[in-house]
Amino acid sequence: METLILSEADVRAVVHDVGLDALMDETIEALHDACLAYDPERFRIPRRDGFDYSIPLPGLLEWMPALETGHGATVKLVGYHPANPERHALPTILSVALTFEVGSGHLRAVTDATFPTAVRTGAASALATRVLAGAGRPVLGLIGCGAQAVTQLHALSRVLDLDEVLVYDSEPAVAASLAARVAPLGLGGLRFRQLDEQSVASRAQVLCTATSVAPGAGPVFADRDLHPQLHVNAVGSDFPGKTELPASLVRRALVCPDYAEQALAEGECQQLDAGALGPDLVSLVKEPAAARAALDGPSVFDSTGWALEDHVVVQILVAHAERLGRGTPMRIESVGADPRDPYGFASAATGAPLRRARGGV
Amino acid sequence: METLILSEADVRAVVHDVGLDALMDETIEALHDACLAYDPERFRIPRRDGFDYSIPLPGLLEWMPALETGHGATVKLVGYHPANPERHALPTILSVALTFEVGSGHLRAVTDATFPTAVRTGAASALATRVLAGAGRPVLGLIGCGAQAVTQLHALSRVLDLDEVLVYDSEPAVAASLAARVAPLGLGGLRFRQLDEQSVASRAQVLCTATSVAPGAGPVFADRDLHPQLHVNAVGSDFPGKTELPASLVRRALVCPDYAEQALAEGECQQLDAGALGPDLVSLVKEPAAARAALDGPSVFDSTGWALEDHVVVQILVAHAERLGRGTPMRIESVGADPRDPYGFASAATGAPLRRARGGV
Numbered sequence: 001m002e003t004l005i006l007s008e009a010d011v012r013a014v015v016h017d018v019g020l021d022a023l024m025d026e027t028i029e030a031l032h033d034a035c036l037a038y039d040p041e042r043f044r045i046p047r048r049d050g051f052d053y054s055i056p057l058p059g060l061l062e063w064m065p066a067l068e069t070g071h072g073a074t075v076k077l078v079g080y081h082p083a084n085p086e087r088h089a090l091p092t093i094l095s096v097a098l099t100f101e102v103g104s105g106h107l108r109a110v111t112d113a114t115f116p117t118a119v120r121t122g123a124a125s126a127l128a129t130r131v132l133a134g135a136g137r138p139v140l141g142l143i144g145c146g147a148q149a150v151t152q153l154h155a156l157s158r159v160l161d162l163d164e165v166l167v168y169d170s171e172p173a174v175a176a177s178l179a180a181r182v183a184p185l186g187l188g189g190l191r192f193r194q195l196d197e198q199s200v201a202s203r204a205q206v207l208c209t210a211t212s213v214a215p216g217a218g219p220v221f222a223d224r225d226l227h228p229q230l231h232v233n234a235v236g237s238d239f240p241g242k243t244e245l246p247a248s249l250v251r252r253a254l255v256c257p258d259y260a261e262q263a264l265a266e267g268e269c270q271q272l273d274a275g276a277l278g279p280d281l282v283s284l285v286k287e288p289a290a291a292r293a294a295l296d297g298p299s300v301f302d303s304t305g306w307a308l309e310d311h312v313v314v315q316i317l318v319a320h321a322e323r324l325g326r327g328t329p330m331r332i333e334s335v336g337a338d339p340r341d342p343y344g345f346a347s348a349a350t351g352a353p354l355r356r357a358r359g360g361v
Numbered sequence: 362m363e364t365l366i367l368s369e370a371d372v373r374a375v376v377h378d379v380g381l382d383a384l385m386d387e388t389i390e391a392l393h394d395a396c397l398a399y400d401p402e403r404f405r406i407p408r409r410d411g412f413d414y415s416i417p418l419p420g421l422l423e424w425m426p427a428l429e430t431g432h433g434a435t436v437k438l439v440g441y442h443p444a445n446p447e448r449h450a451l452p453t454i455l456s457v458a459l460t461f462e463v464g465s466g467h468l469r470a471v472t473d474a475t476f477p478t479a480v481r482t483g484a485a486s487a488l489a490t491r492v493l494a495g496a497g498r499p500v501l502g503l504i505g506c507g508a509q510a511v512t513q514l515h516a517l518s519r520v521l522d523l524d525e526v527l528v529y530d531s532e533p534a535v536a537a538s539l540a541a542r543v544a545p546l547g548l549g550g551l552r553f554r555q556l557d558e559q560s561v562a563s564r565a566q567v568l569c570t571a572t573s574v575a576p577g578a579g580p581v582f583a584d585r586d587l588h589p590q591l592h593v594n595a596v597g598s599d600f601p602g603k604t605e606l607p608a609s610l611v612r613r614a615l616v617c618p619d620y621a622e623q624a625l626a627e628g629e630c631q632q633l634d635a636g637a638l639g640p641d642l643v644s645l646v647k648e649p650a651a652a653r654a655a656l657d658g659p660s661v662f663d664s665t666g667w668a669l670e671d672h673v674v675v676q677i678l679v680a681h682a683e684r685l686g687r688g689t690p691m692r693i694e695s696v697g698a699d700p701r702d703p704y705g706f707a708s709a710a711t712g713a714p715l716r717r718a719r720g721g722v
Contacts, residue, residue, distance in 0.1 A: 015707040051426065097717055105442050106451070192465040340452070342452065342476055346376040
C-alpha cells in the first residue's frame with residue numbers, strides 16, 4: 001500500500017540516465033502508439049475543467065483526468081499563472097500528476113508534471129508536424145519564447161531538419177535568451193534570428209505560437225504574406241476567449257485539434273464551427289495519408305493539451321524511475337488492519353491512548 | 362518550493378497528540394464556522410465528477426475540488442470500491458488530498474484523505490443532527506456498519522447523549538464487530554443490539570444509513586412504523602441511481618442536503634424535485650431556528666459529501682502536522698533557476714551531459 005513519490009531529484013536522475021533526446025523520442029513514439037491504438041471505448045478523457053480566478057493574481061488551476069479502463073488512471077493538476085516568472089521566478093505552468101490503481105483506488109505514484117507537460121506538449125506538436133508540414137528543411141518560427149518554446153523547438157528538431165529559427169517574444173530579452181536555454185541540447189549549427197512577430201510569421205514554413213496573450217487580445221500576428229503551406233502549432237490557446245491566430249487563417253487552414261471537444265471550447269477552434277474541423281490528433285496518426293490529401297494550403301495543429309498525452313508521459317517517467325530504483329515509497333493512505341475501522345491505523349502500531357483531549361492529562 | 366508530504370505515520374502522530382475526540386470536536390466546530398461564514402462568492406465548489414467503471418471490479422474514482430478565493434484550493438481524489446474489504450483488505454473508500462497555493466499553483470501539501478473523509482462525514486452528520494434531532498436521549502440506529510458507521514457513531518456521540526445503539530448490516534459479522542471497533546473510543550456504557558433492518562429503523566429516533574447497496578437496489582428499509590420525528594443521516598447515497606431511503610419517507614420528510622445540486626444528482630434528493638428540498642447544511646447552521654420551525658415530522662440529512670468539508674478537515678490536519686513538525690518536505694515540482702527553461706532543473710545541479718541517448722556512449 002505504498003505510494004511512490006518522485007521528487008525533482010528523481011526526475012533529474014531519469015533525465016540523466018535516459019537523456020533528453022531519447023526521452024523526447026520515446027515520448028513522441030509512445031504518444032504515436034497511443035494514438036494509433038486509441039479506442040474511445042478503452043479510454044475515458046473528459047474535457048479539462050478547473051478554476052479560473054483573478055485573486056490574488058490571474059490564474060487557472062485545472063484537473064485533467066484520464067482513465068485507461070482496467071489499467072489505471074492519471075489525474076494531472078496543472079496551474080497556469082502568467083505572473084509566475086516575474087513575481088516568483090517560477091514557471092507559468094506548474095503541475096503535478098497522480099496515478100491510481102483502478103482495482104482499488106490506491107494512489108500508485110505522485111510526480112512532478114511540470115517537466116512532463118512541457119515534454120508531451122512538444123511531442124504532440126512533433127507528431128502533428130510530421131504529418132502536416134511539407135518536406136525539406138523548413139524555416140521554423142517561434143512566437144512566444146518562454147518555457148514551452150524550448151520543448152517545442154526540441155521536439156521539432158527531432159522530426160525536422162532545421163537550420164534556421166526565427167524568434168519573437170513580447171519581451172525582447174526572452175526571445176534573445178532562447179538560444180542560450182536550448183544550448184545544452186546541442187542543436188548544432190542552428191541559427192537564431194530575432195525579428196518582429198510579423199516577419200517571423202511571414203518567413204516561417206513551420207510556426208509555433210506559445211504566448212501568454214490575454215483572452216480577447218489576439219491574434220499575435222496578422223494573416224498577411226504567409227507561406228502558402230504554412231504549418232502552425234498553436235500551443236498557447238487553452239482558455240475560453242484566448243486565441244493566438246488570425247480568424248481568417250484558421251478559416252482557410254486545415255485545423256487539426258488535439259481533442260476536438262476541448263479545442264472548440266478553449267482552443268483556436270473557438271473560431272470555427274464543429275463541422276469545419278479537420279482530423280484530430282488520433283486521426284492524423286491513424287490516417288496520415290488522408291490528412292495530407294486534404295491539405296492544399298495552410299494547416300494548424302490546435303494544441304490545447306490532452307490528458308492522454310499526460311497519461312502517456314507520466315507512465316514513461318514512472319517506469320524509468322522504477323527501473324532505476326528511484327522515488328521514495330511512502331504509506332500515504334491511512335489504513336489499519338481492519339478495513340472497516342477508520343481509526344485502526346492510529347492504534348495499530350502503538351497502542352497509545354487515543355482518547356486524550358488536547359490539553360488533557 | 363517544497364511540498365509537505367503527510368504519511369500515515371504523520372497522521373497517526375496528529376491523532377495521538379490531539380486525540381480522536383478533540384479532533385472530531387474541532388472538525389465539527391470548524392465545519393460549523395465554515396458554514397456560518399459560507400459565502401458562495403468566496404468559495405467555488407463544483408459538483409463532484411469522476412469515473413465510474415466495472416472493470417476490473419465495480420468502482421468510482423472521483424475528484425472533489427474546492428477553491429477558497431485568494432486563500433487556497435483543496436482537491437480531493439476519492440475512490441469508492443465496494444469489493445475492497447473482501448478482495449484487498451482495504452477500505453471501500455480510499456482517498457488522498459492535495460492543497461495548492463492559488464497565487465502560483467504550487468502544490469503545498471499531499472495527505473491521506475481516507476481518515477479525514479470518515480471524520481468529516483461524521484462531523485457533517487453531527488452538525489445536521491444537532492439542529493434536526495429532537496431533545497432527550499435518543500435511540501440511535503445504524504443500518505450499514507462498515508467504516509463510515511464508526512465515525513458516524515463517534516461524531517453523534519459528541520452531540521447526543523446516547524445509551525443504546527441498534528445495529529444492522531447485510532453481513533451479520535460486520536454488525537457484530539462494530540462494538541469492538543468503537544471500543545477504543547471509550548463510549549462508556551453504550552449498549553449495542555443487533556436487530557434486523559426493519560426493527561432498527563422502526564425503533565430508532567436517530568438513524569444512520571451507510572450501506573453499499575447497489576444503484577436501484579434500495580431502499581434498505583421500509584417506511585413502516587417509523588418514529589414520527591425520526592431523523593435520518595443518509596450517508597450512503599452518493600451515486601446516480603443509488604438511494605437508501607424509501608421514497609415515501611423522503612417525500613414527507615424535511616430533506617436537508619449537504620449540497621443541493623449534487624444531492625439532486627446522486628443523493629436521496631434524486632427522489633425529489635428541486636423545489637421540495639429543505640434547507641441545506643449551510644442554511645441549517647445559519648438559521649437553525651427556521652429549520653426547526655419547518656420541522657413537524659421526520660427529517661433527512663442527505664449527505665453526499667461536500668468538498669467544503671474536505672477543505673476544512675484537510676486544513677485542520679495539515680495545520681496540526683505543521684505545529685508538530687511532522688510531514689516530509691520534498692521538492693516535487695521540477696523547476697530550475699530560470700522559469701523559462703523547462704530543462705534547467707536537470708542540468709543546474711550537476712552539469713552532467715544531458716544529451717546522451719539511451720545505450721549511447
